[in-house]
Amino acid sequence: MNNQASDAPLTLRDVAAAAGVSLATADRVVNGRPGVSAKTARKVHEAVQRLGFRPLAAAAELARARSWRFAVILPGGGNRFMMDIADNIRAQADWFRARRIGVEIVEADVFDADTLAAELATLPGRFDGVALVALDHPRIRAAIDDLVEGGMAVVTLVSDAPSSRRQHYVGIDNIAAGRTAGSLVGRFLGPPRAGEPGGAVGIITGSGSLRDHAERRFGFGQVLAEEYPHLTRLNPVEGRDDPERNRDLVRRMLADTPDLVAIYNTGEGSVGIGEALAEAGLTRKILCVGHELTPATRRMLLDGTFAALVAQDPGHEVRSMARVLHALVAGQEIVAAQEHIRVQVILRDNLP
Amino acid sequence: MNNQASDAPLTLRDVAAAAGVSLATADRVVNGRPGVSAKTARKVHEAVQRLGFRPLAAAAELARARSWRFAVILPGGGNRFMMDIADNIRAQADWFRARRIGVEIVEADVFDADTLAAELATLPGRFDGVALVALDHPRIRAAIDDLVEGGMAVVTLVSDAPSSRRQHYVGIDNIAAGRTAGSLVGRFLGPPRAGEPGGAVGIITGSGSLRDHAERRFGFGQVLAEEYPHLTRLNPVEGRDDPERNRDLVRRMLADTPDLVAIYNTGEGSVGIGEALAEAGLTRKILCVGHELTPATRRMLLDGTFAALVAQDPGHEVRSMARVLHALVAGQEIVAAQEHIRVQVILRDNLP
DNA sequence: CATATTTTGAGTTGCGCACCTCAAAATGCC
DNA sequence: GGCATTTTGAGGTGCGCAACTCAAAATATG
Structure with missing residues (x-):
């Protein structure tokens, strides 16, 4: 175990000297410009390898002397998580400008x-x-492909369109997120008690058309079917991420389902669920698991209405999006390990 | 909601012009050099504010033309998590060199x-x-204070020494981590059944001397005492993060504690716990919660030996450490929100 | 008032690299 | 061999800023 010191500032000039070529030639090789024989190019590459040369990021950026313009397309409306994404983008205006x-x-x-x-x-x-929150739809796929064709860097954000030619997806694995929610519900409810039925689990989803919610439902159902077969899954109902609609859905669910033991919301508007439960005096009696950390879900996590949240960090996603887009347009490499967005489990005790 | 475009490249020259002073004066103000009257300085500051000027990071770094040397002091021995930290540092050698x-x-x-x-x-x-994994001890505190006194940037890593004058701590809130583990154990075990006692929870810890483990024990105990009083907590036993020692401790624990229902390990060497349980044919019968994602804990999460892990991301920590140290020595601002290290909950389903 | 001191302006240098031009040298081809 | 073509070298410029120097201007001091 030891150091990786690079005391010698090691410039391209050193590489050229080591390779026995001129600075201009070394520069041509390193920047992939034409007019260099294969033999010479190899000498330079070897010198780069041997000395471990990396262009100084600051100098490269400064010299390139060009600016970038990125668009981020987000859903309108009152979606709190999307507003967080937007806030994070604004909060990093300095970082972007620099x-x-x-x-x-x-x-x-x-x-x-x-x-x-x-x-x-x-x-x-x-x-x-x-960067766009993608609808996984043939028209959108075609539009994305056109953009990529025209040389634009395209990344999907939060919800993917994997069949398109987008260069990268910034977001969580939503099947894993759904599975995680399923495991939390299953484990928190505990093993079935002898003689008692397992109970019913309600599923509230935002919309059928965004891929992220569909994948969450899929993952959730997978785990419940495989590992907690004693639990009955109700058919998912669409609340369009709207608290009021969700409240009505839960009211009806409570009325129709006497053996309801848990509710999983794949999207936003969880506050409506809390309201309906409070009305019925069932807060903390029905296990709730939802998604995304917002002021509302934070509050309901703290008061016990929700037992856990499955979340993604909008700050991480914004930074990753910026790094990836910048790397794509600047022709740099993307460090995959660094860009993986984690599926977070948030309990009352590890609230950030 | 709208753009923050900065089409005009906005340089210090523009600021100087806007403030009606020379480039040299603007530079003196921005870089805090002496020899500028208060009135003029105010004019420049106002122009900076008004135009929203930020020095271009790349140009500033290039012009500063100096390199930095950081030391990272890690515990020796076979601690897998610390090896991960070291690996992450090496993996980012390029980033550092650039x-x-x-x-x-x-x-x-x-x-x-x-x-x-x-x-x-x-x-x-x-x-x-x-950056050092700190022992919270008067001698170390004094040594840290001496370093800070001498102008060195000091950050603690993974385990803090809050009483010292270290400028920053890179790591998780270990009390929160312990509480999270406590909640997981309590919830996964489920509510007490009528007529049955709650059972005993074993606690294995690495060492009494590092602050992180002590804080985890504290948080864990807090939650169990407050919310799951039906569970008996056994006295913590020290396994020094060593698998073999942990195996022996669990063997003894199983022999001595017929009503053992769960084991919490605050540190490393969880694999020894798995071995002891397997010997006794109790895999998945005793609920296990541990810390940190390693090849061993990953395996035991997948095979069900462990139900959950509470973890911190060594990659994030290394990057945060680098950013913080760099910001400290370069006199830049630390973006607190970005440097918060999360307490992660890892289940089989959200394994990265 | 003259003098010392502070403040300001003007200008230079260099950080390491990307990108460019132009000429010289090396190589290929007939 | 003479020719065209390719390859290489030498050098310059500018990116925006930090960090200087030096002199001029403004202000304070006696």
Whole structure:
């Protein structure tokens, strides 16, 4: 175990000297410009390897002397998590500016494929890269492919469109997130008691059309079916991430399902669930697991309405998005390990 | 909601022009050099505010033209998590070099205050900053204070010494980590059944002398006492993070405690717990919760020996350490929100 | 008032690299 | 061999800032 000191500031000049070529030639090789014989290029590459040369990030960036414009397309409406994403982008305005990155947040109706596709079509020329909360829909896939075709860097954010040619997805594995929620529900409810039925689990989802929610439902159902077969799963009901709608859905669920023991919400608007339970005097009697840390879910985690949250960190996602887009447009390498977004489990005790 | 574009590259020159002073004066103000009247300084500051000027990171770094040397003091021995930290440091050698940062990993016996203090005393002159896994001991506190006094940037890593003058702690809130483990154990065991006693919970800890383990025991005990009073807590036993020792401890624990229902390990060497349970045919019968994701704990999570892990991400910690040390020596601001290290809960389903 | 002191402006240098031009040298081809 | 073509070297420029120097201007001091 030892050091990786690089006391000698080691510049491209040193590489050129070591390879026995001129600075200009070394520069051509390192930056992949033409007009160098294979033999010479090899000498330079060897010298780079041998000395362990890396261009100084600051100097490279400064010399490149160009700025980038990125668009981030987020769903409009009152979605708290998306507002967190936007807030994080704004909070890092300094970080972006210090790297000559201009970020424009574009609100769009991501649920309407035509609108979103039209919005995407306006981007070329105005932006170097785009991050979008993708609808997994043929029109959107085509629009994304067109952008990539035109040389734009495209990453999906939070909800993926894996069939498109987007270069990267910044977000969590939503099947794993759903499975995690399933395991929490299953374990927290405990093993079935002899002679008692397992009870019913209600599933509230935002919308059928975004891939992330669908994947969560899938993962959740998978785990419950495999490992907690004593639990009955109710059919998912759509609350469109709206608290009031969710409240009504839970009211009805409570009325219709006497043996309800748990509720899983794949999306937003969890506060409506808490309200319906409070009305019925069932707070903390029905196990609740939801997604994303917001002021509302934080409160309900603290008061015990929700037992756990499965979450992704919007700050991490924004930073990852920025790094990835920048690496894509600047032709740098993406360090996959660093860009993996974790599925977090948040209990009352490890609230950030 | 809208953009924060900075199309105009906005340089210090622009600030000087806006403030009606020369570039030199603007530079003096921005870099805090003397020889500027209060009135002029105010004009410049106002212009900076008004235009929203931030020095371009790359240019500033390049111009500063100096390199940094950091030491990272880690415990020797076979501690897997510490090896992960070291591996992460090595894996980011490129990142460090691209920022003119030389990192030297120093193995030390962090459990011996005199040795560690002596090691710390050798650092001034050789390094600009140091990150250390701190022993919370008066000698170490004094040694840290001496370093800080001498102008060195000091951050504690993984285990804190809050009474010292270290500028920053990179690591998780270990009380919260212990509480999280406590909640997981309590919830996973489920509510007490009528007529049945709650059972006993064994606690295995690494050592009494590192603060992190002590805090985890404290948090764990707190939650169990407050919320799961039906569970009996056995006295913590010290396994010094050693698998074999832990195996023996669990063998004895199983023999002595017929009503054992769960085991919590605050530290390393969880594999020994798994072995002892397997011998006794009690795998998955006794609930186990441990710390840190390693190849061994990953395996035991997958096979069900462990139900959950409470973990911190060594990659995040290394990156945070690097950013913080760099910010400290370069006199830049630390973005607290970005440097918060999360207490992660890892189940089989959200394994990264 | 003259003098000392402080403040400000103007300018230079260099950080390491990307990107460019132009000429010289080496190589290929007939 | 003479020619065109490719390869290489030498050198310059600018990115934006930090950190200087030196002189001029403004202000304070006696």
